[in-house]
Amino acid sequence: MPSTDLSKKGFSLNSGYTIPAIGLGTWQSKPGEVEKAVEVALRCGYRHIDTATAYGNEAEVGAGIRASGVPREEIFLTTKLHNQWHTRVSEALDQSLQKLRTNYVDLYLIHWPCATDPGDLTKVVPDWDYVQTWAEMQKLLSTKKVKSIGVSNFGIMHLERLLHDSSCQVVPAVNQIELHPNRPSPKLVAYNTLKGIHSTAYSCLGSTGSPLYKNQTLLDLAQAKGRSVQQVLIRWGLQKGWSVIPKSVNPDRIKGNLVVDGWDLTDREMAAIDAIPQRFKVCDGSFLPPVMHDKIFYGDDE
């Protein structure tokens, strides 16, 4: 892998659009911190912001975009359909657009393959599943309120069923999934690629309290390269071929996480990271209705 300017690179989507290689994540960014983080990120060169209705911060993200002064059309904006809104997709999108104060999003994702009962978070909506939700997502494309549509937290079994259903006319542009050295999911990534679905890595640094920051292989590699562990993790993801959305609310870290050009990880260094044996999952779905637990994680990604 040559030392190309990977941070400037984008990945082509099957929708014809390009997703920037690096975006800013915003989950768990505290109220009052997200607006500044988004503003700082856009000012220092980020061109993708990842949010979700479930994060409760779309209004602040929108404010950060406006404060940055970066024209809307230069920004790739992703938001996600909350589990409680699967039966009301169009209405949910309109609410997101209103909060973000924009006319469109670049990417709208089904956050989880789970339609949760809006009135009782321990239950699912009876007789409804994500294949029906996807049919509603497809209708959004003609409204011009979304440029691309995709999914998140979908495993191979979910995608197989979706792609083989006669209602599926549009292949998801993106599957946003947990990807880091403790959760590399090679089978799922290969499946996404085979079907023309781009993989975006969430929790690419291992999330809040990341165990990866103490991993000796990564610490040794970072020291040898004169980089931070976070920069090594981001560079590893980009060289794997997926886009990454590291979250930070710290201006220096936001800027530092973008400094991944002009150096690379050799094949041997990539292999050393690939060989990290520990397994760890950030998003275990404990917040999903109990009946869904064994219907979300089939263990079909390794």
Ligand SMILES: NC(=O)c1ccc[n+]([C@@H]2O[C@H](COP(=O)([O-])OP(=O)(O)OC[C@H]3O[C@@H](n4cnc5c(N)ncnc54)[C@H](OP(=O)(O)O)[C@@H]3O)[C@@H](O)[C@H]2O)c1
């Ligand atoms: N689709 C989904 O279901 C889903 C699930 C999870 C996440 N996501 C998306 O993916 C994004 C990223 O995942 P994540 O938020 O779980 O975690 P992450 O990006 O893997 O890690 C974030 C953590 O690392 C810290 N950090 C960031 N840069 C650092 C640096 N240079 N040095 C030291 N610490 C650093 C952050 O703290 P500071 O903020 O204090 O710097 C925070 O504690 C989310 O924000 C969200 O947008 C999507």
